[in-house]
Amino acid sequence: MELIYYIDLLGTMVFAISGAMAANRYGIDIFGATFMGFVTAIGGGSLRDVFLNIRPVWVEDGNYLIAIFVGVFISILFNKQLDSFARTLFLFDALGIGFFTVVGVEKSLAYESSAIAAVMLGMFSACMGGVIRDVLMNVTPLILRKEIYASACLAGAITYVLLTFIPLDPNLNAFISASVVFGIRFLSVRYNLSLPTVRPIN
Amino acid sequence: MELIYYIDLLGTMVFAISGAMAANRYGIDIFGATFMGFVTAIGGGSLRDVFLNIRPVWVEDGNYLIAIFVGVFISILFNKQLDSFARTLFLFDALGIGFFTVVGVEKSLAYESSAIAAVMLGMFSACMGGVIRDVLMNVTPLILRKEIYASACLAGAITYVLLTFIPLDPNLNAFISASVVFGIRFLSVRYNLSLPTVRPIN
Amino acid sequence: MELIYYIDLLGTMVFAISGAMAANRYGIDIFGATFMGFVTAIGGGSLRDVFLNIRPVWVEDGNYLIAIFVGVFISILFNKQLDSFARTLFLFDALGIGFFTVVGVEKSLAYESSAIAAVMLGMFSACMGGVIRDVLMNVTPLILRKEIYASACLAGAITYVLLTFIPLDPNLNAFISASVVFGIRFLSVRYNLSLPTVRPIN
Numbered sequence: 199m200e201l202i203y204y205i206d207l208l209g210t211m212v213f214a215i216s217g218a219m220a221a222n223r224y225g226i227d228i229f230g231a232t233f234m235g236f237v238t239a240i241g242g243g244s245l246r247d248v249f250l251n252i253r254p255v256w257v258e259d260g261n262y263l264i265a266i267f268v269g270v271f272i273s274i275l276f277n278k279q280l281d282s283f284a285r286t287l288f289l290f291d292a293l294g295i296g297f298f299t300v301v302g303v304e305k306s307l308a309y310e311s312s313a314i315a316a317v318m319l320g321m322f323s324a325c326m327g328g329v330i331r332d333v334l335m336n337v338t339p340l341i342l343r344k345e346i347y348a349s350a351c352l353a354g355a356i357t358y359v360l361l362t363f364i365p366l367d368p369n370l371n372a373f374i375s376a377s378v379v380f381g382i383r384f385l386s387v388r389y390n391l392s393l394p395t396v397r398p399i400n
Numbered sequence: 401m402e403l404i405y406y407i408d409l410l411g412t413m414v415f416a417i418s419g420a421m422a423a424n425r426y427g428i429d430i431f432g433a434t435f436m437g438f439v440t441a442i443g444g445g446s447l448r449d450v451f452l453n454i455r456p457v458w459v460e461d462g463n464y465l466i467a468i469f470v471g472v473f474i475s476i477l478f479n480k481q482l483d484s485f486a487r488t489l490f491l492f493d494a495l496g497i498g499f500f501t502v503v504g505v506e507k508s509l510a511y512e513s514s515a516i517a518a519v520m521l522g523m524f525s526a527c528m529g530g531v532i533r534d535v536l537m538n539v540t541p542l543i544l545r546k547e548i549y550a551s552a553c554l555a556g557a558i559t560y561v562l563l564t565f566i567p568l569d570p571n572l573n574a575f576i577s578a579s580v581v582f583g584i585r586f587l588s589v590r591y592n593l594s595l596p597t598v599r600p601i602n
Numbered sequence: 603m604e605l606i607y608y609i610d611l612l613g614t615m616v617f618a619i620s621g622a623m624a625a626n627r628y629g630i631d632i633f634g635a636t637f638m639g640f641v642t643a644i645g646g647g648s649l650r651d652v653f654l655n656i657r658p659v660w661v662e663d664g665n666y667l668i669a670i671f672v673g674v675f676i677s678i679l680f681n682k683q684l685d686s687f688a689r690t691l692f693l694f695d696a697l698g699i700g701f702f703t704v705v706g707v708e709k710s711l712a713y714e715s716s717a718i719a720a721v722m723l724g725m726f727s728a729c730m731g732g733v734i735r736d737v738l739m740n741v742t743p744l745i746l747r748k749e750i751y752a753s754a755c756l757a758g759a760i761t762y763v764l765l766t767f768i769p770l771d772p773n774l775n776a777f778i779s780a781s782v783v784f785g786i787r788f789l790s791v792r793y794n795l796s797l798p799t800v801r802p803i804n
Contacts, residue, residue, distance in 0.1 A: 234746070251453065312465075334737065334743060337538065395427050395428060451658055514663065544628075544630050594631060
């Protein structure tokens with residue numbers, strides 16, 4: 199349980215770095231970078247909690263906000279070096295979305311959402327922070343572009359929900375489902391895969 | 401009551417088709433189309449419920465999500481044919497926003513919002529899904545452009561609230577108010593009407 | 603207490619004017635102007651309340667919506683004159699964000715958020731309405747551009763929270779903290795100050 203908590207804080211920090219880096223790339227000031235780090239990190243989980251009609255965890259537990267400020271600080275301090283760590287950050291992000299997807303599904307089920315809603319909310323937890331980040335930066339959200347990102351989360355969330363119907367240790371289920379997210383994300387970037395479109399842009 | 405429930409599911413499906421079609425038009429992949437169908441269909445009602453501080457209906461009742469997936473599936477399968485059904489879809493949409501407006505006002509009043517807030521929330525129920533869809537697609541929301549869309553919903557919502565002050569069967573009120581929305585929407589497109597602007601674009 | 607209530611209504615009206623004026627500037631119709639006035643005025647406070655898991659005040663108290671409609675009406679009626687009152691409006695806005703920041707922090711603390719979350723939520727109360735306005739108008743939010751706006755609110759929110767740790771009359775604290783917001787905002791525009799960016803746009 200303790201371990202999950204620290205992983206959650208770590209994941210929050212990684213998301214904050216990603217949001218702040220996006221802001222830095224656009225020449226936004228340090229306040230804007232902090233703001234973007236914040237919304238990217240808490241956006242997905244907060245939206246899930248709002249739909250579950252519970253209070254987002256960061257409202258009462260200040261450690262999440264501290265984790266975000268540390269993330270933003272890192273992104274400012276090591277701004278130049280972070281680019282050369284792009285591959286490492288990609289791996290962290292892929293691990294992060296796997297973790298957040300599983301936590302999101304678990305929390306939704308714990309608060310008595312339907313199984314199918316838990317799938318959507320799990321995917322939301324991992325992806326909506328990035329969507330809000332992109333909307334604020336006035337670019338079309340990444341998940342609506344070619345890359346396989348949210349669909350990896352969706353696959354992992356479906357896996358988790360399906361495995362709850364067989365007698366399986368929840369921790370093992372969490373591990374398998376997070377691995378599905380990570381695996382699909384990793385392989386899709388490695389082999390440059392994408393989903394089909396219904397109608398190609400002319 | 402049963403009938404209302406099925407109309408609600410049908411309306412949700414029609415909204416999902418509209419969201420997914422918008423995504424298809426931009427050459428977005430099938431996951432993106434599903435995502436857009438989802439946010440378009442649940443956006444307005446969810447926002448209303450979040451402001452009423454209750455849980456959106458789709459979080460517990462999986463049928464709404466199934467209706468959305470059916471809608472997305474239809475939009476992908478009959479992608480080419482849907483364009484030639486544009487007129488039919490327009491009529492469905494006009495009926496849909498009339499229905500959703502009335503349901504939104506009724507629900508808000510049932511959860512003890514003020515009459516004036518019920519008007520806004522009724523309009524939100526019908527229109528905000530489309531607003532979120534447009535924001536995600538990075539275009540200026542339709543309701544901020546020339547067409548009479550949200551104002552039709554607003555007129556219907558005002559009608560419903562005003563008619564609650566006279567002794568009238570709620571079903572008759574719902575029918576009249578939804579007809580106001582449909583009628584204004586239909587006539588404004590038929591005769592190419594628009595509201596005045598305060599200051600014309602140069 | 604009475605006074606605070608009327609200041610709150612006045613602040614809401616000023617924010618509605620600012621939102622409606624933005625819409626007028628883009629040649630949006632009178633419905634769109636009303637809609638923009640509404641979201642600008644209630645956006646920040648509503649988001650704070652949603653995160654606190656309570657119902658936004660305008661849902662039950664119709665006076666807030668009336669204040670908004672009055673604001674929109676003023677912006678339409680005095681559309682041409684408002685431009686020549688730009689300086690007055692700027693001062694009103696600077697006072698408004700100071701007031702909303704302090705009210706936001708107080709309300710968050712009253713609903714048992716952590717001190718650090720109260721700072722974020724105070725800043726949100728004052729700034730997120732404008733962010734939503736800008737996102738809907740499809741422009742990069744003001745607070746992500748060069749001006750010192752949200753950072754002034756942040757400074758005021760931090761001041762308020764810090765001063766709660768010493769024995770000080772809450773009203774005096776509110777006055778000091780709102781003055782910090784106003785002062786920073788005023789001076790930054792007067793002397794054209796801005797925060798450093800991490801990486802300049804090439």
